[in-house]
Amino acid sequence: MKITKLVHSCLLVETTDRIALFDPGSMSTVDVDSLNALNDIIITHKHGDHFDLELVKCLVTRFPDVHITAPDEVVVRLNAESVPATSAAGDGIAFFDSPHAAVRPIMEGELPQEIGIHYLGQLTHPGDSHSFHETKAILALPVQAPWGSTVDALRVALELKPRYVIPIHDWHWRDEARESLYNRMGQVFAERGITFIHAVNGEPFTIDL
Numbered sequence: 001m002k003i004t005k006l007v008h009s010c011l012l013v014e015t016t017d018r019i020a021l022f023d024p025g026s027m028s029t030v031d032v033d034s035l036n037a038l039n040d041i042i043i044t045h046k047h048g049d050h051f052d053l054e055l056v057k058c059l060v061t062r063f064p065d066v067h068i069t070a071p072d073e074v075v076v077r078l079n080a081e082s083v084p085a086t087s088a089a090g091d092g093i094a095f096f097d098s099p100h101a102a103v104r105p106i107m108e109g110e111l112p113q114e115i116g117i118h119y120l121g122q123l124t125h126p127g128d129s130h131s132f133h134e135t136k137a138i139l140a141l142p143v144q145a146p147w148g149s150t151v152d153a154l155r156v157a158l159e160l161k162p163r164y165v166i167p168i169h170d171w172h173w174r175d176e177a178r179e180s181l182y183n184r185m186g187q188v189f190a191e192r193g194i195t196f197i198h199a200v201n202g203e204p205f206t207i208d209l
Contacts, residue, residue, distance in 0.1 A: 043070035044127030045114040071113035101147035142169035
């Protein structure tokens with residue numbers, strides 16, 4: 001499985017016969033023209049840093065047969081733009097309970113619908129949550145957010161014990177802070193037998209399970 005982090009929570013996940021893009025949002029850096037194929041777009045929830053409508057429309061224009069999986073409220077918005085999408089878990093996609101973390105008073109209103117995703121039985125993407133209780137071998141872990149702390153991220157990962165951790169949701173860190181905290185998290189996970197992927201935006205890495 002080849003994975004490329006495309007800033008923040010956006011991951012391009014490639015296998016020999018399938019390519020998926022997770023959470024292409026406004027903070028992501030996705031070069032649509034550089035993609036040669038795309039089978040799935042998977043959106044965990046409606047917040048702009050995870051779902052950029054115009055970016056998704058560009059992706060659908062380039063790949064009209066792409067399959068989009070998202071929560072109902074995202075599906076409704078896409079359908080209103082004549083973009084087909086579904087809230088049903090298709091082949092290779094399994095949902096799990098991963099509620100969006102509380103954001104008040106930073107953001108008011110109801111919390112968005114959110115889907116936690118297990119992909120191909122190997123990769124877990126929880127969206128904006130540290131309140132989930134299951135993972136596959138590879139965990140995309142939100143490590144920083146207005147709604148949650150790095151300490152909470154470490155705690156949930158150490159409890160669930162994935163084989164690999166990919167840090168996501170870290171757009172808010174300056175590069176020096178990211179480097180320092182990646183190094184420290186790598187040490188903490190290594191002491192517990194977990195491999196921390198020191199992900200660099202735009203640079204693919206391969207995980208063999």
